[in-house]
Amino acid sequence: MPPPPPPSRLLALLSARRPPPLRRLLQIHAHLLAAGLLSFPSSPDFSSRLASAYALSTTDASSSASPRPPLHHALALLFPLSTSAYNAAIRALSLCDDDRHGCRGGGGIVHRCLSLYRALLRSGAARPDHLTFPFLLKACARLQERGYGDAVLGHVLGLGLDSDVFVVNAAMHFLAVRGPMEDARKLFDQSPVRDLVSWNTLIGGYVRRGIPGEALELFWRMVAEDASVRPDEVTMIGAVSGCGQLRDLELGRRLHGFVESNGVRCTVRLMNTMMDMYVKCGSLELAVSVFERIEHRTVVSWTTMIVGYAKFGLMDDARKVFDEMPERDVFPWNALMTGYVQCKQCKEALALFHEMQEASVEPDEITMVNLLTACSHLGALEMGMWVHRYIEKHRLVISVALGTSLIDMYAKCGNIEKAIHVFKEIPEKNALTWTAMICGLANHGLAYEAIEHFRKMIDLGQQPDEITMHGNISLGEKAAMKLVEIDPSDSGIYVLLANMYADANMRKKADKVRAMMRHLGVEKVPGCSCIELNGVVHEFIVKDKSHTDADAIYDCLHEITLQIRHTEDLLNISATGVV
DNA sequence: CGATATTTGT
Numbered sequence: 112m113p114p115p116p117p118p119s120r121l122l123a124l125l126s127a128r129r130p131p132p133l134r135r136l137l138q139i140h141a142h143l144l145a146a147g148l149l150s151f152p153s154s155p156d157f158s159s160r161l162a163s164a165y166a167l168s169t170t171d172a173s174s175s176a177s178p179r180p181p182l183h184h185a186l187a188l189l190f191p192l193s194t195s196a197y198n199a200a201i202r203a204l205s206l207c208d209d210d211r212h213g214c215r216g217g218g219g220i221v222h223r224c225l226s227l228y229r230a231l232l233r234s235g236a237a238r239p240d241h242l243t244f245p246f247l248l249k250a251c252a253r254l255q256e257r258g259y260g261d262a263v264l265g266h267v268l269g270l271g272l273d274s275d276v277f278v279v280n281a282a283m284h285f286l287a288v289r290g291p292m293e294d295a296r297k298l299f300d301q302s303p304v305r306d307l308v309s310w311n312t313l314i315g316g317y318v319r320r321g322i323p324g325e326a327l328e329l330f331w332r333m334v335a336e337d338a339s340v341r342p343d344e345v346t347m348i349g350a351v352s353g354c355g356q357l358r359d360l361e362l363g364r365r366l367h368g369f370v371e372s373n374g375v376r377c378t379v380r381l382m383n384t385m386m387d388m389y390v391k392c393g394s395l396e397l398a399v400s401v402f403e404r405i406e407h408r409t410v411v412s413w414t415t416m417i418v419g420y421a422k423f424g425l426m427d428d429a430r431k432v433f434d435e436m437p438e439r440d441v442f443p444w445n446a447l448m449t450g451y452v453q454c455k456q457c458k459e460a461l462a463l464f465h466e467m468q469e470a471s472v473e474p475d476e477i478t479m480v481n482l483l484t485a486c487s488h489l490g491a492l493e494m495g496m497w498v499h500r501y502i503e504k505h506r507l508v509i510s511v512a513l514g515t516s517l518i519d520m521y522a523k524c525g526n527i528e529k530a531i532h533v534f535k536e537i538p539e540k541n542a543l544t545w546t547a548m549i550c551g552l553a554n555h556g557l558a559y560e561a562i563e564h565f566r567k568m569i570d571l572g573q574q575p576d577e578i579t580m581h582g583n584i585s586l587g588e589k590a591a592m593k594l595v596e597i598d599p600s601d602s603g604i605y606v607l608l609a610n611m612y613a614d615a616n617m618r619k620k621a622d623k624v625r626a627m628m629r630h631l632g633v634e635k636v637p638g639c640s641c642i643e644l645n646g647v648v649h650e651f652i653v654k655d656k657s658h659t660d661a662d663a664i665y666d667c668l669h670e671i672t673l674q675i676r677h678t679e680d681l682l683n684i685s686a687t688g689v690v
Numbered sequence: 691c692g693a694t695a696t697t698t699g700t
Binding site for chain 2: 275287318386413483516
């Protein structure tokens with residue numbers, strides 16, 4: 112028998128970033144027991160470290176080949192655990208930040224955190240304390256469902272921990288991410304404790320939700336009213352990115368000045384945010400000047416620069432930046448591809464995808480959305496179908512956005528049946544999905560089906576609160592206009608529209624738009640038809656001469672017309688009689 | 691002791 116490793120060696124094994132495999136962990140556990148190192152309390156706290164390692168090793172995806180024991184079995188071996196051991200285990204789990212270990216959306220890890228918390232509540236010996244909740248709430252904020260976090264918030268109140276600033280901030284963060292923003296705000300306004308992180312959390316929350324006005328107002332209030340805090344890097348990241356959402360260049364320069372005159376640490380992250388803001392506010396020049404002043408550029412810095420050039424249509428410069436970057440993850444690839452698509456250089460986008468595959472970069476959902484958009488523009492049905500198969504083969508999750516892109520691609524590439532099929536298959540639909548389907552049907556001249564879908568969309572209440580605070584109405588309008596185009600005489604559309612506006616509390620505007628729609632209905636829209644040849648869609652409008660082979664096509668049409676006339680003469684029937 | 695933060699998309 113080899114001698115047991117010294118405690119320092121065991122400690123090192125337990126503290127490694129990657130936990131030892133379960134089998135090894137059990138050995139370590141036995142050694143610690145034999146050495147009497149698990150008697151509580153001890154320093155260093157071996158039982159906390161062992162609990163953390165168990166929590167992590169039952170999460171480790173690499174051990175998923177063999178059945179993993181439930182976490183509570185492993186922890187039962189350590190029973191009874193102290194609160195700090197539970198906290199350490201929850202902490203270790205909540206810090207393990209990627210989703211490889213569990214199901215999507217960090218679900219696996221969060222549920223393990225919650226089961227640890229339940230074990231803690233059941234244990235009787237230990238009670239959750241002020242250190243338990245920041246980690247736990249952070250985990251809950253990563254979960255789509257709100258229920259668990261709400262329950263935990265209830266416990267916080269029950270235990271009277273609502274005066275611990277760390278707990279309050281974690282609760283605010285949870286509410287800002289998952290709950291109604293008003294609740295986060297209420298907590299901020301009513302809490303007896305408040306510090307820099309409280310302000311930052313709330314400002315960041317408003318920015319994440321796309322309410323930049325509120326974020327900036329809070330920022331100025333913080334500067335003016337609360338002398339106990341000074342804006343730091345995190346504050347400024349929130350304020351500057353909010354300013355980017357506002358597209359307010361003047362404000363952006365002011366905030367930039369604020370950073371420099373208030374000694375805020377100008378870290379790469381802040382400078383990246385500043386670049387992004389300048390790009391969004393339309394000043395490529397200032398974005399470049401910030402980029403050039405960054406000493407240690409990250410992938411984010413380079414990517415933001417690519418987005419900037421692409422946004423201004425300077426694809427050659429975007430490509431140059433892309434080629435110059437020392438290392439790339441999927442972001443710069445997607446950013447460049449998006450640029451090509453938006454600049455209508457769809458063939459370049461497809462070529463980039465092939466480069467991406469040669470570079471062995473794993474494409475993601477966004478890559479696929481870009482590819483499908485490129486295919487839609489090109490009318491490249493073959494390629495589009497290949498992308499569809501690729502998505503299925505690689506088991507990429509078909510999100511709303513991806514599903515919508517598929518529908519749009521099939522519709523624009525001329526395969527409306529497949530578009531309908533995908534529409535029926537996908538589980539999640541939003542207003543954009545419906546619009547893509549309705550416009551697709553309308554473009555294929557399927558007026559009845561389009562109107563039926565429009566009706567269904569309204570019936571399902573698939574709008575007012577989907578997007579903002581108005582944007583949705585224009586979506587409805589977009590769909591409706593398409594319908595008016597194909598059948599101006601259908602009064603049903605006007606009724607539906609009127610109802611839609613009524614539902615959205617826009618009665619005042621309803622009449623005005625009604626008149627507009629009528630006007631549109633009167634207007635003649637040129638008839639249009641599409642034909643697909645070898646994966647390329649050719650579009651023709653009445654009297655359209657834009658096609659490269661227009662002369663030949665019209666010659667051919669003329670020939671066909673002559674032949675029909677000739678046949679008519681032979682059969683002695685009139686053209687109107689046939690048609 | 692513990693909480694807040696930047697880049698890609700229909």
